[in-house]
Amino acid sequence: MKALRRQSLATAIQLSLLLALPGVAAAQDAPPSSDATTLDRVEVTGTRIKKAEIENQVPIQTLSREDIERTGLTSIADVLQEITGSGSSLNTKFNSSGNFGFPPDGSGVGAGSATVDLRHLGSKRVLVLVDGIRWVNEASASGVSSSTDLNTIPLAIVERIEVLEDGASSLYGSDAIAGVVNIITRRRFDGFQITGNWGQYEKGDGDTYGIDIGYGGSTDRADWFVGASYIKQDEIFSKDREQSRLPVPGTGLANGSSATPTGRFVFTDPATGRTYSITPNNGASDPTYLSGQPLCPTTRTDDYHCFTTADRFNFAEYNMVLTPSERTGLFGQFRFDINDRISWYAKALYNRRESTNQAAPEPLFFGPGGATGNAFADNILISASNPYNPFGFDLDSADNLVLVGRRPVEGGPRIFEQQVDTWYFGTGFEGTFDVGERAWFWDVNGAISKNEAEQDNFGSYNIRNVNIALGPLAGCQAEPGCVPLNIFGGPGTITPDMLNWIRPVVHDESENKLHLFTANLSGDLVEAWAGPISFATGYEYRKYEGSYRPDPLTVAGFYNGVPSGPTDGDYDVNEVYVELNIPLMGESPIGKKIDLSLAGRYSDYSTFSGEFTPKVGLRWQLVDELLFRSTYAEGFRAPSIGELYGTFSRFDATITDPCQISTTGSPPTGNPANCAALGVPTGSEQANPQISVITGGNQNLTPETSKSFSMGFVWTPTFLENTSAAERVDIEGTFYRHEIEDAIQAPDAQTQLDRCVATLDPFFCDGITRAVTGDINRFVNTLDNLGTIKTDGWDFDVFWTFPESQVGKFKLSWQNTWVGRYEARDEGGNLEPRAPGVEVSDSGIPDWTSNAALDWKYGNWMASWTVRYISELRELCGVAARDFSVCSAPERGPIDADGIPLGENRLPSTTYHDVQVGYTFPWMKGLQLIVGANNVFGKEPPICLSCSLNGYDASTYDVPGGGFYYVRADLKF
Template identity: 45%
Template sequence: MSKINWFRAGVAVSAILAASAPLAPAYAQAAATGSDAASDEAADQPTVAAGDAIVVTGSRIRRDPLDQDAPIVVLDRTAIENTGLSSIADVLQRLPSSGGGLNSKFNNSGNFGNPPDGGGVGAGAAEIDLRYLSSRRTLVLVDGLRFVNGASASGIPAATDLNAMPIEMIDHIEVLQDGASPIYGSDAIAGVVNIITRERQEGFRASFQYGQYLKYNDGRTIDANLSWGGGTETTRVVIGASYVDQRSVSSGDRSISLFPEPGGTSCLDGGCSSGTPLGRFLVLDQNLTLRAPVIGRNPVYNPLNPTDPASDFKEFTTADRFNFAPYNFVQSPSQRFGVFGSFLQDIGSSTHFRTKVIYTHRESANQAAPLPLFVGPDAGNGNLLDRISIDATNPFNPFGVTLSAGGAGNPAANYNFIGRRFVENGARRYYQDVDTIYATASLDGSFALGGRTFYWDVNGVYGHNDAHQTFLGNVNAQKLAQALGPVALCTGACVPFNIFGGVGSITPEMIDYVTFTERAKSDQDLRDVSANLTGSLFDLPGGPLGIAVGYEHRDQRGSFDPDPIVTAGFGSDIPAQPSSGRFNVDEIYGELRAPLLADQPFFRQLDASFAARLSNYSTFGSETTLKAGLNWKPVEDLLLRGSWGQGFRAPGIGELFGTPSRFDQELVDPCSAVGGAIPAGVRANCIIQGVPADGSYVQANPQLSVITGGNPNLQPEKSKSWIFGAVYSPSWVRGSGFASRLDLEANYYDINVDGAIQPIGADVLLGRCTDTNDAFSCASVSRTASGAISQIRGLLQNIGSIKTRGIDLIANYRTPQSSAGSFGLYWSSNFLLEFSEEVPATVGFTKIERKGTERGSPDQAYPKFKSTGTFDWTKDAFMLSVTGRYISAVTESQNGNRMGSRFYTDFRLGLSPGFLQERFTLSLGVNNLFDKDPPGCSSCGLNNFDPTTYDVPGRYGYVELKAKF
């Protein structure tokens, strides 16, 4: 790392950030935040003394929370609130170990198509991705039990939507940064996020926060929360509600996203669309030569000279392209309302009944530019739009002849493509309504046997996610064909359609006839029952042998139902077909913790652990995973640990049963240069595949249709991981006047994933076909008569592998209370040593190194170094927190563009007056204090920056009032 980067990393330790109070490392409930507010929150929770046996994420065996086998980061209630963020996903995505995931900065509702994983777009959802291994490989739990997967009415995802969790219900979050499939089963390859809910509270608590982007006066967000808790010694009740109203930020209001290229000032800078409101036409002239003119409002066409100066036609140029960028959202709007209830009843002295209910309603929206209406054989829609002919009797047809798309029963094709931006119908608007209900019931207790205490629990889980999406801006291809066809057949409600007349030529009557409101829906169900038993069997030299065993049965079901018009193939947007599926699994597991030595020279503690899980799936059969670890304390203050583990991820419902869906990928067709300077062998193979030998074919659209579908024969992904770590907590500093706490932690991780589920890349299939004429690859590529690619097809397969290595560093320091108050310092960093993918190539396999790069579409940066440093101060009624977040520079892998490093600064100041008995706290905060814009990214999907890694451009300020009664 360069000297300047080390300097910035050091600055991050004491830097300027409001957003978070210290995040404690692997100390679970014992974690301290150093703030008075945290102490107030902790007063509602059961007291846990050091050395008490509790259950912490990563093991079912009860143990001292200070002796952790794996790296765990804990975000307590104060840390979450101090970020000023209204989404748990946004909070988690600030962890240096996080790779991003869906969030409110994503605006894709399908205008690029559906990603090739069967999960749909996920519009309005929010997810967590640890170690850049995707959200599908991060398991999300609530109080140690699985949460239902999300749905946004575009597919059947294999990930959890964190927006379905009311923030008011959360007590703290434990993030296990280690694989845990032997403990928790599928999906825990990268780690586990365990959300611990409030179970005890005294009285009312309320909070209200208002924030917005100060310079632009947009992105207004209201976050309101209310909860009440009470009861008796044997009965406890907590109920609460959360409401979030987040308004949009338009891409047209930020300079980085005003044009398709970062920093662009016109379409001459590149990236604009060929779908122009004036119309773009690829027709055959009298010499059977393709032309690409743009026509004006009142076209006059000279068939002998298509570019006759007397006509309104002219050659299409870059200046005629359409700037779609200002129509998008940089921050998508979202309203979320959630309620929760928790009930705890003691039954006798050693048995407890717990039940919990969570309900969340989400209304979110996305927006894209007006529909690019493409018709003709080379349009690439894959439906009726590709076969539309425009009759000579259409009153707006200036060509004097029928423009035929060819095909059975029609004259030979005499046009290839017509593109018309449908600006008269306004922007494409997508609205999601999502309801999530999650309920659990648990019975737990303890009993004595042979002089030892055993703990047991039985749990039931029900989860249901129901999503509906309404899309305004789509066109019914069947009605459009009638409106463009013979005028004699355009009867009744039909109105002849003017696709030729330029801006304003499409009337409201035409719009009403050809458009429709598209409605799609999807849902997912989870039913889970489990039973666990933990205790100790006998004593070993270092202590009792701990054991945990358990059983789990899980049923999961999901479905996706697109609009019937879309299902019939008559939509103008992304085609889709219904999907549905289900599976069930039975699992048993066992876990041992063996204290081998204790209180010996150089062996203050030596523990070994082992876990195994057997899973039997209805879809693919059985899978066994193992894990082993070793903890060693050579002295009291130093813990050394290491673990080896196997992991697996069962294919999701969308991956197994998803019907073929389309993704519009930017690819260069090697055959579009036939007749030019390309290798003779490639030219010959292109001609074999039907590309005209005369060199007349030129790729019209940079986006090619890629079709990917599910595969019921998929097998689980498998992983192996190594974790080595050290924790140093010197006792000599505690009580010395220098510090009340000093913790240093370092962890090295090495994770390998084999059989990763993905399709063979469209670029690979196309390259294999054009380079080698490979029969399988060529059969996957379809071309039209003109040589244009109509689609590239592929199924999901177990064909990829991923390897990632890195180092996490954590430092946590706090001073004792003094007349100057108490000071704290927290620093968390991630060094990415390797992230590589091995994927099929044109010949064999190729290794792609992602470290230090930006992948782009789908967006993901892989910085070599990420760091968060927080300085906080508390004195009497005052609380101050300053934090810096550093992201090292990356290089776009597609074009070599360097995206510079970023250093974000956040600030928060709180006041809790003593004369009000500290019942009220007023806080002011600013995120991105110095107004740093994200680095421009030309290969990213929308808005010219990576939403998984960087903040929305602008300085965000907020004010919050909290009260307790």
């Protein structure tokens, strides 16, 4: 197989060289011309051919530095997540540690990171470049990610951002399925610049501070730029916002946890044979009882009462809606002209991110009803000899114990502190040479980059030591340092000595490395009937290395939190590509020009056989003011290190078991006969809304493959140009379509369970096992090449520059995206729940998103007004929420087993208004003062029932709600 790959690679290299031979032969036959034509070198994202005429071949959205500064944001990811073609992805509004869990792709939770998603296809399907060179993938000390953390790139060094929302694997290789983000850094700068900014939410919290310093200069043969950046963002706690104070807004404690500070105890009394679900009275003299409460068949006259929804624990108030983050960056680049034809450059970057996530005090679950997947918890003996056991008999998982849930608030909240260091160094040569009367461009580049992350976890527990401290007293006394543990007495009964035995500091590490070498050649090959045939060809080598090293306590299986195994892997790839631009027709009755573009890339991976990806495009300049363009491309995404080599980990998903009485007391919705066949006893109650799902990588994964198609136009109506109505107008429209086959994913856990109960099909049920109580005690959900994803839609943009008048100059930009279709199907052809207009799994796909920005300049004054629109979304309420007022359309939604609609929650359309005003003083080279407000009218985000934390969709809406006000001062000298 390796020999075959080497042969294929050699053939591809020979092909790229042969395409260049005609020009080389011309150079040998003809002496160099003293007046050879030197073309302007124009770099365009979406093509490797460096030529001005190639612009507008593919749809590119360019965010200038002015566009970026207008947002008032301090993160590249936050800027990109506001464009209309963006989908849901991580940012600092995701409080993503704690029992948020590990995604099945082995990437970890990405705590503190910020990524970009295009076309709702996922951040791992977006390729991020910096100055046309791949950037290293993120590290967040929880896995080996296949996405790029944009918080590793300081916004201060950015000159502009170019976004290609089209498939581009033939030009850039793997990962460019949904598109490419190319971040262009500041290169030429003369003098010093210092920028300071401060912002705060209208409630007086979430302060953001920043300072950027830049210095640049040039000589006849050299230019340089160095910069430093510091950003600090303060936290906002969930308890400080009305909407996020409860686990699910509007549903009270229905989705609260059964692990409480007083403790919940579900067991069978060996003396009576009765099963109880009880909790301490916590000082109440009158025992409470709800008639018909499952697992509590009688009132009690002791210090306990039957556990009810009112006893559940509100974990939400310990969370954050905005996580603290501190980022420090240093960047520099130097460019030197060796002679008129050859230049050398070098650039380097160091960036540190320090961030924190916080979760509620860690729960302790014991017994089969806890379903943690940890043997020390699921198979526990809480001995009668434990001096704090009030029942006088053993609570044994193998006999009479169903569930114990105790939340040691004495140990405080779980705090996760990340430190992420990014290093980058790149260098290379570029130049030109003449081939006859044609100038050819070449460059060779090398880069080394690395992300290293460490995470310290305070407030978790050693479940082995907990097991020993609850077991036979003699066993605890035999262990040095062991102190018997009291989980029965309520808050304050776990002493500092007890905590010292069970509470460690957990330390995790991860890293991603990328070594890269590229060589490119571009120019005109020959003069054809309608103009020169241009080409680009090149070679690229990349080596990826990634590892995740969880704490030894976690590896040994002693960690009470979300467990995971270590990951370690590497692979390399050799690639060659060829791109041609062929003029098919010059000026004629059917138009001014038609160009055909062809591209192909062969990728040889060490982890699987080679892959060839072609692309074809057509550009038709009908008249000077009207251009039509279309592209078809095939692409692929190679499985990442985490997806291939990620070992056992766990995700705690919020799932409603159709076979059990829900946590709110609602009856089961599943087929009774099927539930009985699955081993669920009649009357079985789901003890906990979170079910542990085991995830992991798969070394047998093959690449995802894709097909992309786009067709559109660019119209610059000349009848409006330089008139009283407009100085210039540009109108662009694009239809896009993406299809992904063999998508690397795991089935949606809730969907898999529902289909298992409905069909008993082993395809869905394999990997789901239950305890004798009926509770799910194992749920395996690992990666595979599952099914397909298809999406299509339209982009429509208008850019209108008004003529200057006595009141200044105005410029309007209006950008829109409509998603016509989004379908994801599993291997069995079943439709997954994501769709346009639907909110599910912490993300929504709005049917229509629109941004309109009006800029104004008058003398030294400037101002802008931006309107951002998100169309309505909807989500199923489910049995836990259907009886609450937030289910605005209870007559809608699927029907349960009793014929009752589950209801539907509507997230209404949302419009945000941002304003900014600035003035430039003529001091030194200019002092600019800017004040602005985002979400100036304080619009609150819609309530989301299915979102994991805080009741918000943190990447679709402005979170935490309310206006954000800021000031910025920019001084140049």
